[in-house]
Amino acid sequence: MFKIWIDVLTPKQLLFFTKISEKLKNEGLETLLTSRDYQEVNDLIKQKNLNIPAIGKHGGYRLKDKLLASTERILLLTQYVDKMQPDAALSFSSPEAARVAYGLNIPHICINDSPHSEAVARLTIPLSKLLFTPKIIPKKVWRKFGISEQYIIQYRALDPIVWLKDFKPDIKVIKELKLNLDQPIVVIRPAETYAAYLRDQISDICPITAKITQKLLKILNSDVQIVIVPRYKEQRKMLKTKFMENVIIPEHAIDTISLLYYSSLLIGAGGTMNAEAALLGRPVISCFPGETTLVERYLINRKLVYRVKSPEEAVKLALNILQNVEKFLNIHKERALKILSNMENPAEVISKKLKSYLNKYYRTRRR
Secondary structure, eight states: OOEEEEEOOSHHHHHHHHHHHHHHHHTTOEEEEEEEEOHHHHHHHHHTTOOOOEEEEOOOSSHHHHHHHHHHHHHHHHHHHHHHOOSEEEESSOHHHHHHHHHTTOOEEEEOSOTTOHHHHHHHGGGOSEEEEETTSOHHHHHTTSOOGGGEEEESSOTTHHHHTTOOOOTHHHHHTTOOTTSOEEEEEOOOTTOGGGTTTOOSSSHHHHHHHHHHHHHHTTSSEEEEOOSSHHHHHHHHHHHTTSSBOOSSOOOHHHHHHTOSEEEESSSHHHHHHHHTTOOEEEOOSSSOOHHHHHHHHTTSEEEOSSHHHHHHHHHHHHHTHHHHHHHHHHHHHHHHTTOOOHHHHHHHHHHHHHHHHHHHHHO
């Protein structure tokens, strides 16, 4: 039986890899998961009662701190992984996992749907034996990162399908946040302001989303319930100071997928929650501060996401949607269902292909 080491860095990856882990176990493989000290991930691990050790920490905003945290994490992971003796490493472009696996002569398998995040792609893809990626991202896009097309395996789906396939909404999050389902719920997600790929685009921790919230509150006042889901404690602190009791800001990670299911609209400056909401059939206004990503472009072309360039444009569109909520929800549900019906489960593709690859890889090495 092969043992697969999986490194989990973000909330998306936790949702993704817990499902992948289940599929790998069904294929007869053993899995070993690691994480890092990062609040959103820590909260989700506790909520799901998972036993995943946090090794190292998130580096924060400054490049020097990112480098130091990554260097320390490589040292800690080297000791841990060397004791565990896995047969392969699997990560969503974790620089530390790729480097440790390479150094310990363990094949690293990469999953990635974000070629716009060039730093982590350059640090991981050249050290990877295989790359799994959505089919909407052409293989040629990945060549510049140092991998041959023959080692790229595409799946006919977007990544959130992995955890949305068998999703059932839980009303508990509505009660927890004291929301009223008879009133519109607008969810707002700030940008990934600590990401290296956005350093040149933004200088504030909640640039456009804070302005949008302020304008919506001024126009709608108490006619709408606004829930802002921050990424970092610094974002949470700033938003609480700015908006006081006028919006709902969770103190810890929540069941955002159920929240999106019961919402009327998402205004998002990120990627994962935008895709989740779109695939759940909820209108999405994207105010992502960087260039349009390939995944976002796909969702825009399928009329599941509306891209805006200014807070004024976002507010105008939001007001139109909120004045015609049922109409927009019905249209978006129909569009989402049509797309979902043609998508396969990436977890099944990855688990089967990975098992097949490892059988061939170790059979060849034993000769």
